[in-house]
Amino acid sequence: MDTTEFRRRGKEMVDLIADYLENIEQRTVYPDVEPGYLRSLIPEEAPEEPDTYEDVVKDIERVIMPGVTHWHSPYFYAYFPTANSFPAMLADMLSGAIGCIGFSWAASPACTELETVMMDWLGKMLKLPEDFIAGTHGQGGGVIQGTASEATLVALLAARCRAVRMILASDPQRPETGITSKLVAYSSDQAHCSVERAGMIAGVRMKKIPTEQSDKYAVQGETLRRMIQEDKAAGLIPFYFCATLGTTPSCAFDHITELGPICNAEKIWMHIDAAYAGSSFICPEFRPLLNGIEFADSFNFNAHKWLLVNFDCSTMWVKKRSDLIGAFEMDPLYLKHDHQESGLITDYRHWQIPLGRRFRSLKMWFVFRIYGLKGLQDYIRKHVELAKEFESLVRADQRFEISADVVLGLVCFRLKGSNEVNETLLKRINNGRKIHLVPCLLSGQFVLRFALCARTTESRHIREAWQLITQLAEEVMQELPH
Numbered sequence: 001m002d003t004t005e006f007r008r009r010g011k012e013m014v015d016l017i018a019d020y021l022e023n024i025e026q027r028t029v030y031p032d033v034e035p036g037y038l039r040s041l042i043p044e045e046a047p048e049e050p051d052t053y054e055d056v057v058k059d060i061e062r063v064i065m066p067g068v069t070h071w072h073s074p075y076f077y078a079y080f081p082t083a084n085s086f087p088a089m090l091a092d093m094l095s096g097a098i099g100c101i102g103f104s105w106a107a108s109p110a111c112t113e114l115e116t117v118m119m120d121w122l123g124k125m126l127k128l129p130e131d132f133i134a135g136t137h138g139q140g141g142g143v144i145q146g147t148a149s150e151a152t153l154v155a156l157l158a159a160r161c162r163a164v165r166m167i168l169a170s171d172p173q174r175p176e177t178g179i180t181s182k183l184v185a186y187s188s189d190q191a192h193c194s195v196e197r198a199g200m201i202a203g204v205r206m207k208k209i210p211t212e213q214s215d216k217y218a219v220q221g222e223t224l225r226r227m228i229q230e231d232k233a234a235g236l237i238p239f240y241f242c243a244t245l246g247t248t249p250s251c252a253f254d255h256i257t258e259l260g261p262i263c264n265a266e267k268i269w270m271h272i273d274a275a276y277a278g279s280s281f282i283c284p285e286f287r288p289l290l291n292g293i294e295f296a297d298s299f300n301f302n303a304h305k306w307l308l309v310n311f312d313c314s315t316m317w318v319k320k321r322s323d324l325i326g327a328f329e330m331d332p333l334y335l336k337h338d339h340q341e342s343g344l345i346t347d348y349r350h351w352q353i354p355l356g357r358r359f360r361s362l363k364m365w366f367v368f369r370i371y372g373l374k375g376l377q378d379y380i381r382k383h384v385e386l387a388k389e390f391e392s393l394v395r396a397d398q399r400f401e402i403s404a405d406v407v408l409g410l411v412c413f414r415l416k417g418s419n420e421v422n423e424t425l426l427k428r429i430n431n432g433r434k435i436h437l438v439p440c441l442l443s444g445q446f447v448l449r450f451a452l453c454a455r456t457t458e459s460r461h462i463r464e465a466w467q468l469i470t471q472l473a474e475e476v477m478q479e480l481p482h
Contacts (some may be wrong), residue, residue: 091366115361148275149194151300159269163239185240221258246277249440250404260295279306409452419446
């Protein structure tokens with residue numbers, strides 16, 4: 001493919017994408033295929049001679065689309081949103097064309113410097129404390145990770161490294177393996193499974209802190225304090241706590257204003273995972289949910305969930321960048337460059353697990369400039385309003401109940417009755433393939449999650465979804481033994 005053909009095919013692809021997104025609600029939101037469907041549709045081996053571009057494009061509809069779950073359909077209410085906007089897609093095209101691997105400043109200065117500035121822009125939108133803003137003289141700063149799972153692991157590894165160094169500073173003869181075997185980390189029993197997985201990868205024990213429905217599934221300061229004291233008495237070394245703002249099951253918020261001072265007093269690294277909810281903190285009415293951030297050592301949320309920046313773009317800030325660099329720094333001769341000791345630039349390879357990284361800050365730059373802060377706030381507020389509208393529909397029907405506070409764009413609800421009845425209802429909903437939901441378990445109850453996800457969702461889609469849910473609920477209840 002030469003430049004001339006690329007120009008033509010590129011314009012065709014933009015049209016294909018625009019048509020797909022414009023007509024996405026006409027497609028069945030969840031695919032009706034069996035595992036292994038795709039293998040039989042394509043040859044067993046790559047072609048010896050080139051295929052034509054026309055043949056490849058034709059096969060998108062034949063091979064790919066039948067197996068696609070349409071996350072950007074206004075009838076998709078599962079998991080949490082994944083961001084999608086035209087400015088971000090255009091920026092991704094440019095990023096792909098530039099194709100730099102920005103592991104150091106020298107590898108592509110614009111890639112590094114734009115990221116630092118964009119993370120400062122976003123930090124200021126969130127009104128983060130100055131400690132987290134790089135500026136030109138700050139000790140902290142931001143970095144784009146691939147996912148919140150990576151951010152949690154990076155923070156955990158940095159915390160482990162800091163804890164070991166602190167102990168060795170006061171007891172240099174102590175064997176390092178004797179320290180790491182005693183380390184203990186904490187998270188809520190409502191935290192995402194990736195937090196527990198980070199503990200597995202890091203080789204440290206992770207303890208889950210129990211939460212109660214009466215406390216809105218939030219970790220209480222007193223519970224954390226008690227667990228820390230018990231573990232210290234047993235000879236363990238508490239070193240890391242992952243607080244969650246907006247849990248995956250019910251969008252619960254840990255009390256970081258209580259938890260932060262405890263962590264600071266015990267020299268425990270507090271990481272805040274706000275993967276979904278973090279985007280909402282750019283709105284003044286939701287910013288109080290982030291109160292207590294001043295006690296944190298690190299903070300992360302997925303701009304690629306709810307901030308119109310396409311995947312992957314997980315934004316993470318640290319109070320002291322030296323804590324990250326101290327854990328990950330490797331400096332072989334082939335990566336050295338003239339400016340690395342100047343103090344003026346960042347080599348982001350020291351802030352993450354992989355060395356390589358794409359030019360992801362271009363997406364932030366395009367989206368922030370083309371939407372503006374006000375446009376981003378309006379988008380989040382619209383989703384919250386739609387969630388409140390759905391909540392009111394549920395509350396108006398005596399057969400249903402709301403299972404957790406509706407704070408942002410997630411509604412947890414269920415039919416009054418057994419778990420089996422709700423499992424049957426969810427199965428009917430998803431088998432119908434008109435809308436797509438996933439469940440969670442809250443206090444032993446099987447609960448349906450209704451998350452506002454698509455950029456194009458409107459009130460009419462919410463009402464259509466509710467009409468379908470109530471119709472299927474009626475069928476399920478009629479089948480119950482009397």
